Amino acid sequence: MVVPAIEVFAPDELAAAAAARLSDEIVARGRSRIALAGGNTPRPIYEALAQSSRIDWSAVHLFWGDERCVPPDHASSNYRMVRETLIERLKGPIHIHRIAGELPPSDAAAAYARALGDEPLDIVLLGMGDDGHTASLFPSMADLGATGPAVIRGTAPSEPRERVTLSLATINRARLVVFVIAGAAKAPRVREVLDQIQNDAPVLPSAKVQPVSGRLLWLLDTSAAAELNPRRDRKHG
Ligand code: 6PG
Numbered sequence: 001m002v003v004p005a006i007e008v009f010a011p012d013e014l015a016a017a018a019a020a021r022l023s024d025e026i027v028a029r030g031r032s033r034i035a036l037a038g039g040n041t042p043r044p045i046y047e048a049l050a051q052s053s054r055i056d057w058s059a060v061h062l063f064w065g066d067e068r069c070v071p072p073d074h075a076s077s078n079y080r081m082v083r084e085t086l087i088e089r090l091k092g093p094i095h096i097h098r099i100a101g102e103l104p105p106s107d108a109a110a111a112y113a114r115a116l117g118d119e120p121l122d123i124v125l126l127g128m129g130d131d132g133h134t135a136s137l138f139p140s141m142a143d144l145g146a147t148g149p150a151v152i153r154g155t156a157p158s159e160p161r162e163r164v165t166l167s168l169a170t171i172n173r174a175r176l177v178v179f180v181i182a183g184a185a186k187a188p189r190v191r192e193v194l195d196q197i198q199n200d201a202p203v204l205p206s207a208k209v210q211p212v213s214g215r216l217l218w219l220l221d222t223s224a225a226a227e228l229n230p231r232r233d234r235k236h237g
Contacts, residue, residue: 001200002210004179004218006233011182011221018180018219019048025123025176027054034123035063035166035174036086037135038078041127041182043085050089057094062087063116065126065171066136066154067099069108069162076160077101099164105153108164113151116170120214124166124174128181132189132204135171136163144168144205168208175214179206184223191227 009017022045026032036042049055064078072079079098087094097115100108126134136154137144145152145167154163171177181190189204196207209216220228 001197001202002216003197004194004216006218006220006225006228008220008222008225008228011223014180014182014219014221015044016048018045018178019052021217021219022049022123022125022178023052023054026060029122030056031059031061032122033061033063033119035065035121035125036078036082037065037125037127037180038067038081039127041180042125043081045180046082046085047089050086057090057092061095061097063097063121064099065124066163066165067101067108068160069101069105069164070160071102072098074101101164105162105164109149109151109153112164113149116150120173120175121170122175124171124177126171126177126179126206126209128179128186128189128193128206130185130189131157132193132206134179134206134209136165137168137205139204144208145170146208168205171209172212173214174211177209177211177214177216179209179218181218181224182221184226186224187226190220190224194228194233
């Protein structure tokens with residue numbers, strides 16, 4: 001199993017630290033294909049990334065890890081969240097490959113798979129729900145796409161239920177997978193997911209994120225890391 005490198009930061013430092021790490025990785029790569037996470041945790045990260053003067057955004061191709069099946073201007077749209085926190089704040093051109101949430105889910109998934117192509121993503125940024133889901137790969141889903149299509153449909157336990165998401169296989173082909181997890185509510189699940197990885201018994205979707213040849217990095221705040229053991233869990237920071 002791939003055990004994540006874990007770095008822990010004070011709650012008010014996590015977003016800046018994550019943005020700095022992502023900037024380092026993007027600058028080091030030059031041309032980068034990046035899949036961004038949805039939800040709320042990444043918002044300040046994207047706002048900080050928009051301030052970075054180091055990144056040549058014209059060499060960046062933005063993808064999404066998942067999307068809710070809603071129009072791009074819907075309040076629940078992950079595309080809208082990234083547009084507001086990052087895209088609208090950038091001056092130069094950037095390549096956007098959004099998931100068309102306004103289309104029927106199967107059509108959106110097929111179109112996104114075509115846009116994604118066969119090349120592995122350079123970076124996949126993920127969050128984790130307090131149920132251990134990541135992207136729109138939920139514990140209730142029988143098939144997380146460990147094999148097969150690059151993009152699959154997901155079903156969330158709460159609205160908006162219809163989702164389109166990178167498959168587990170696509171996430172695991174990435175060169176770098178970064179989880180950013182914050183808040184005390186996530187601490188028990190962070191412990192459980194890490195236990196599943198350390199015991200080679202992955203059950204929860206977040207535990208099944210196991211890069212085939214890439215790196216796995218968890219950036220946590222101290223609240224989300226509260227149940228980790230600094231020595232046993234190779235916690236840095
Ligand atoms: C989504 C995300 C999802 C998110 C987690 C954590 O579409 O909601 O892709 O996987 O990362 O639910 O969300 P928070 O960051 O809001 O806790």
